[in-house]
Amino acid sequence: MPNNRGDRPVRVTTGTDGPMLIEGPVEVALPDGGVVRSDRFTVALCLCGRSARYPWCDTSHRRRPPRSGRQRNAQ
Structure with a gap:
C-alpha cells in the first residue's frame, strides 16, 4: 500500500x-x-485478544483486569 504521507513515517x-x-x-x-x-x-x-471484532479493538479490555496482573493505581 503506498504511503500517502510523503517522507513522514507512520506513527x-x-x-x-x-x-x-x-x-x-x-x-x-x-x-x-x-x-x-x-x-x-x-x-x-x-492486543489483548478479547475483541469480538479482532483485529480491531472494541474496548473489551476495559471490562476485565489486565492479563499481566498489574492493577491500575486507584485515584
Whole structure:
C-alpha cells in the first residue's frame, strides 16, 4: 500500500493496557493469511485478544483486569 504521507513515517502508539494505535489507512495481515483494511485516519488494533471484532479493538479490555496482573493505581 503506498504511503500517502510523503517522507513522514507512520506513527504507532502503544500503551500498557490498551490497543495499539496506528495512523491509517492500514492493511493488516492476519495469522490465517487473510488481509483486512481500514481507511480510518487512526485505527486501534487489539492486543489483548478479547475483541469480538479482532483485529480491531472494541474496548473489551476495559471490562476485565489486565492479563499481566498489574492493577491500575486507584485515584
